[in-house]
Amino acid sequence: MVLNPQKILLDLQNCRLDRKNAIHQLINIINKSADVSKRIESIKILMQLDFNEVNLFAFFENLMISDSNEKIRTLSIKIIKDRYQEQAFEPMCWAYKHEHSIKCLLYVIETLGALEDPLISQYLKKELKTMKIPEFRSYIHSLIKKKKIQRFNNKELAKILQNYHILKTLIKEYKRIEYTIERGYIKELDLSCLSHNIFSWHMLKKLPGIIGFLRNLRTLNLKLNKLKILPNTLTRLASLKHLDISNNQLAYLPEKIHHLINLETLDVSHNNLRELPNSIIALKKLTSLNLSHNKLNKLPESLESLEKLEFLNLHGNKLYTIPERVLNIKNLKSLEIGLNNISNIEKVSCEISQLQNLSLGGNHIDEQSLRKLTFLEKLQDLDLYDIKLTNLPDEIGELGYLVRLSLHNNQLTDLPQSVSQLEYLEVLDLSWNNFNKIPKVIFDLPRIKILNFSGNKIKTISPSFLKIKSLELLDFSYNFIQKIPNLLNQLEHQNHDFHIII
Template structure:
């Protein structure tokens, strides 16, 4: 019976010779394959099995026959991270089987899983990443069916001309090598969809790049490019282009022809201006231009799909109204580390904005009207010479800052002339201008027993996002308020006469702020568990004997005030379900014991327990502040 190799193991002799014990099928004998390490390379001699000779070339790595067998079954071969300095010849000839090998494979498979050698799949995916390859053999042309070739993270300085014979390639990964130029044959690969060339030393990109018309993803980041050819505009299927971390001083206007482009990254270059043609990229969703030398941004008149614009670390001096009108769909706007001195009132045009970074500019103030931007979750203004906003307001975070801006706007409106709602609502004193501009329904201090339905409908028309019903005589909430529930982010029901909270409040699923102070509440309904975005909750001056169970479902909760109630114990297990809780105020309750495990809530920045009847921790410990209090409690956790 012919012999075939199916497994081996390695050991060393006393003279550091490597001994490979190779098991063979069809014989009880084992043969030895000897080799000696020499300057990090393996010098392997030939060995003879029963009746088959296998010759290994100098410098080759041994590949387990089972790996080759599996590759012939699947069409995929992964030889990444093996320390190879040269690819074994068997890889380039893996699709070729000699008659003798075919006979052996047939016999072996007959005895194992029933497959035949003629059922093998030609290799279509080859991964040689993270090795020490300095060259690729010209015999790679034997693998004409390859669709994926990954040789990133090696030491390649050149590529064989025969690479151009792999006409079926759709993905070619050459990143993290030492390539200085690209061979012309790459541009013959007309089926390429993805080409990765990041982290090389390429200085010039040939105009022939325009021949790869099916490219969808091109990464040339971290190279030495000083210019980009106009032919890049021919890549009309390209949806992601990364040119970051090069030495580009300009972009060709033809970039505006890449009509499929959704993501353009040109950070860390030397650009002083962007071509106006970028404004023609109607499908652009992400534009990254940070760390350049831009003094202005082009008007992105057709970029109606733009969601993210990052232009920090430039020399931009202003944000013109014309620009804001062209980026109304933006959700993330980064303008940090520029030279902006004023921000126009038109910034409120960006009603979809969720994150705005204005850090480290020259702003002395920001428009009060920004307090009405209901979707804004992060407003960063640190590092500006602010004169109109107190430092303590800036330090309290976005929610407090927006509320402060709204309050200043209300003060301005109350001192000026404003239109009033007509009919019965004029008697209530509702400011129509406040409804329209601030999207706020403020009915505080009106001594109301119910909310007029007509007024609620008007508020819905104005897309109200904040409702203030505090300081009234409410015991229930009119069902008509439900039409506002899908948009409201702030709800203030403080200083009323609620003995139980209506389940309707649970429908306000986008609430960030809920104020229930000074009522007669003893518990909260489980229906509030739908308030998955809630960040601030005020329960002070009620009749709670414990923190309501539903509170522990608010995993986005950051601030919880529950002082001046009748709370007798602290549910540490429940509080651990609030991973970002930073402020916990339990002053003036009936707490007789403070669990040491409370000290494990390391995310707390403010823990207030004064005014409770417990004996430990002592007032002297409480006076040292939250970090000291948490350390004190942790030190007393039983081992």
């Protein structure tokens, strides 16, 4: 009869089989079955059972030392850690020296750290002294010299040893990585662009599960790789504050992403996301969320619960409207939602008056909707590029705190006189429009520093530019200017930091 672990469990639960016989049958599967999945399932069922009446230490010790399957060795280590701590020291020391799987090795070290024994403390300190990565070695030598290492318990010593072996493995595997170590822990890890060479054998297509052991990691950079899936082990990084997984091939995020409770910035731009897990709303400390250049056509409910969110980038998705849940994010200061399919922005203007930065370029916004922008009293940066704009509404002058205004790649031929009311405006981009002369209102802007008229139809440069004392950069490239006027020398003499491009 072929034994089945689930049937054994069912028979035990229904009292058709006693515990002792159930344990015996499960052990029989583990020892004799050629089906690895059944062997693993049998061990997991054993872990649920109370088998104290049967001493299985030697059985699990043998699995840990000699089984060829990494998962089975890992499970055996966990069982010894949980149930046989008094007998664990010697087999764990043996495994530490001979285990070739980094994952199993990390669990061995974790088990050693869980044991309260002075001998283990001595053993861990001895192993720490042999570390070869300079940042680790110098830190341990400093602790020894100052006699501070005595303050560390076994768990803390084991964590440092784990961090060392993880970094050693990553360096061996990927060579070109950057990292920051503080007090024996990896705090920042940069694994970006490991697949920059298409002929490389070390393309990062799958995130190593060992990353999940870096419980003190604050910053993780995985951008510009070929990742398609993020393992759930990533969500164990409870100390993580900054995560960059942009420019990969991700189709979804882990549902357990809400476990990253300390996350402050998340960059998932340039992936293949069609939706976000609802659990993302649990990231209460998130201040910056970059979702640009994905395939999102909707956002999770209750997004407004991200009360600390200040920067939201939705540029280059497939949104047809700006969801109410975005409008209700009370501390939102920057919203980039260009290059979608949005036509109406009235609700945006009325309900998120605290915005300082708004990017709407590349949508299908009508001029009537733009008149509602006057509600955005605190707006400092506004992008209205590439929206087929022929006239800028007079109401633009009511945005009294505007510092930067981009209107490039439209169909403008003039500017309304109300632009002169933008007394704080420093940067004005009017490139690639239909201007054949310079609007007079330009000369009434008291703080303007950068003016971009490139890609228009302008033939002459007005002497009135001499009135603008604040000017630093003037761009007239790709126009019809044939003669360079003498006033340019005067402008450069007037302001040594001034530059002109013709």
